[in-house]
Amino acid sequence: MDDLLLDLVLAIAHHFLAFLLAALIAVELALVRPGLGTVDLARLGRVDSAYGGVAMLLILVGIGRVVWGLKGWEYYVYYPVFWMKMAAFVAIGLLSIGPTRHIVAWRRAGLATVPDAEVSRLRGWLKAEAAFLALVLVFAASMARGVGY
Template structure:
């Protein structure tokens, strides 16, 4: 029994589900009408993205070093690095939506007639769809690496 491993695993799971919820919420909200209140909500939800992602990195690294298997298990495991790459790509894909949400929210708060430009909306939708698709790969890699695939 290793309490540190258990606690890290629990926090890791809670955080990754929170990140999935954030991506899911953005996916749904971006499809409806985008009045100022929704833009504010999107910017607010998205603000938590960075915090949760940073906590996942800290707790994930904690699992690598203080988990049951030891860091040597992961550093030479290509499935672990595939998981890291997928997580990095999801992070990169989230940059444009974040920039747009902040900009739209700022414009909507100063100009009541502001409407999100159709081209910008279409591109943000594509980025969020891609984020969601790549995110789905992460638990696939996680489950495989945890069972010794990739060594």
């Protein structure tokens, strides 16, 4: 595959996965409502697994863009905005550990209804993830244009 085509394919996959991740956070927020019960908890479990899978693919494709992208890896590794984007992405990963552990525990315990206080805590985490995702996009667009290089 020629370099330009590879760069294009990786960029398309990267955007696709990034939008998918945003959509999955939105679906999680729509499911995590007061009165969250068994059926939505099962849906939430599946959505959360998909979320983990998409995040992993995003990392792989992202690394692919660093290694095989047209600018070359040297462009990114000495570039603070790239590392700011990585830090914001890691923050999303860390914020998602709590929700995943809770969802698994609630499903294992066979809870009929999740207590409202827990639901509201989970929504807080998900909103924080969405806020960091917005930050990732700001850094991504800045990084693509060499802002602060």
